[in-house]
Amino acid sequence: MTDIASRPRRISRWGHAWRILAMLVISGLSAAAITAPTNGAIIPDDRLVWLRFVDPFLGLLALVVTMLRHRHPVVIAMLVTALSAVSLWAVGPSVLVLASLATRRRFREIIPVTVVAVAAGFVQEWLYPTGGFGTWWGYIAFAVPVTAIPVVLGYSIGQRRELVDNLRDRAETAEREQQARVAQARTAERARIAREMHDVLAHRMSLVAMHAGVLSFRRDLTAQEQATAARTIEENAHLALRDLRDILGVLRDPTTPADAGAIEPPQPSLTDVPELIEQTRTAGTTVDFDDAVDGPVPASVGRAAYRIVQEALTNARKHAPGARVDVALAGSAADGVRVSIHNVASINPAAEPLPGAGLGLLGLSERVDLAGGRIEHGVDPDGGYTVRAWLPCPS
Numbered sequence: 001m002t003d004i005a006s007r008p009r010r011i012s013r014w015g016h017a018w019r020i021l022a023m024l025v026i027s028g029l030s031a032a033a034i035t036a037p038t039n040g041a042i043i044p045d046d047r048l049v050w051l052r053f054v055d056p057f058l059g060l061l062a063l064v065v066t067m068l069r070h071r072h073p074v075v076i077a078m079l080v081t082a083l084s085a086v087s088l089w090a091v092g093p094s095v096l097v098l099a100s101l102a103t104r105r106r107f108r109e110i111i112p113v114t115v116v117a118v119a120a121g122f123v124q125e126w127l128y129p130t131g132g133f134g135t136w137w138g139y140i141a142f143a144v145p146v147t148a149i150p151v152v153l154g155y156s157i158g159q160r161r162e163l164v165d166n167l168r169d170r171a172e173t174a175e176r177e178q179q180a181r182v183a184q185a186r187t188a189e190r191a192r193i194a195r196e197m198h199d200v201l202a203h204r205m206s207l208v209a210m211h212a213g214v215l216s217f218r219r220d221l222t223a224q225e226q227a228t229a230a231r232t233i234e235e236n237a238h239l240a241l242r243d244l245r246d247i248l249g250v251l252r253d254p255t256t257p258a259d260a261g262a263i264e265p266p267q268p269s270l271t272d273v274p275e276l277i278e279q280t281r282t283a284g285t286t287v288d289f290d291d292a293v294d295g296p297v298p299a300s301v302g303r304a305a306y307r308i309v310q311e312a313l314t315n316a317r318k319h320a321p322g323a324r325v326d327v328a329l330a331g332s333a334a335d336g337v338r339v340s341i342h343n344v345a346s347i348n349p350a351a352e353p354l355p356g357a358g359l360g361l362l363g364l365s366e367r368v369d370l371a372g373g374r375i376e377h378g379v380d381p382d383g384g385y386t387v388r389a390w391l392p393c394p395s
Helices: 011-034 045-066 073-083 088-102 107-126 138-215 223-245 269-282 301-318 360-370
Strands: 287-294 327-331 336-345 374-377 385-389
Touching: 011 088, 045 073, 073 107, 073 301, 088 107, 088 336, 107 138, 107 223, 138 223, 138 287, 138 374, 269 287, 269 301, 269 327, 301 327, 301 336, 301 360, 301 385, 360 374, 360 385
Parallel strands: 287 327
Antiparallel strands: 327 336, 336 385, 374 385
16 A cells, blocks of 8 residues: 555646745845945955855755655655755755655654754854854754744645545545445346346246247147147246246345355235335324226336335435425326336434445346336435336337
8 A cells, every 4th residue: 555645746836936036035035135335244255156156056056956755755855955054045955855855744854954054054153144043052942943844844744645645545435445346236236137037937938948849840639639738838938927926036035155055035016005005094193095007017027117116215214304295106908117216305314214225226226227227216306216117018
C-alpha cells in the first residue's frame, strides 16, 4: 500500500503562482530588513557587492531547485535551507521547503532541517549583524518561534491531507465492496432462476424430445400410435409451465447443507397474492388490493408477479412504516400481467427506517428481464414510492 505522505501531489498553475509570489515576498522583506539604513547595521563594501550581485543569483537558484522538492524532499530542503545562510533571497524558498517537508509528518526528517534552518539564521546574523537582538540568546528566542511557524503550518496541512486521503480511500473501498455485493447478488439470482427453470423443464422437455423423435424417425407407426405420441407432446408442453411450481419449483435453501433434506414448500403463484395481502394487513400495514386479472396465467408469470408484490410490500414496511399501500393486478394470459404497487409517504417520519442493502429490487429486475418483461420504480413527487411491472405470458 502506498504511503499517503509519499503520494504525488498535483499542483495547479495558480498553486505554483501563489507559492512563487509568497517566496518572493518573504525573500524581499528579508533582504529589505537587512539592507534598510534604519536598522543600524554596518555592512562592509565587499558584502554589499555580494548582496547586489551574488545573493539574487543564489536566491534564483534556490527558487528553481524548490520546484523539485516533491521528488527529493529531504535533499532539496537541506540544500535550500543551507543556501539561505548566505543568501537573503533564498529565505523565502527555505520557508516553503520547510513547510512542504513538514506536511510529510516525519520528525526524523523535520528535526534535522529545522536545526539547519536555525543555524542558517545564526550565519546570517553573523554576516549581516543588525544588533537588534542584543545577545545570542535574544536571537534564539526570536529564531526558534519563527522557524516553528512553517513547521506547525506544514504539519497541520499534512494532517488534513492524510484525513482527506483516508476518507477518499474509505469511500472508494466502500464503493468497490458495494459493486461486488451487487455483482454477487445478480449472479446468485441468475443462478437461482436458472436452477429453477432447469429443474422445472428438464423432465417434461425430455419427454417432449423423446416423443418428437419417435414421430420423426418411426415411419411404421399406426395412426393411433401417432395420435398418442402427439397428445403426449401436447400434454407435456402444457404441463411444463404448470410443473414450474408443482414439481420442481421447490428450491433448496442455498444456506442449507445438501444432506439436511430441508426442502422449501411449493413456490407461490398469483393465486397466493390475496393471502400475502392478508398477512401484510395482519402485520399492521393498510393495504388496498385490486385484482383485475382475467383468467389463469402461467405459473412462472404468477410467481414473478407474486415476488414483485412481496418485495414491494417488504420495502414499504422498511422505508415507509405505517404508510398505506395500494396494490393492483390486471391483465390476462393473452395481454400479460400488469403489477402496480404504490405507497404514500411515511405517516411517521420520526420512525427510523429499517436498513436495507438495495438488492431486492435488483433481483426483481433480473427476474423480470429474464421473463422478457419491463419494470420501473422510483420516488413520486408526493414522497411516496411506486413499482410498476409488466410480465408477458408465453404463448
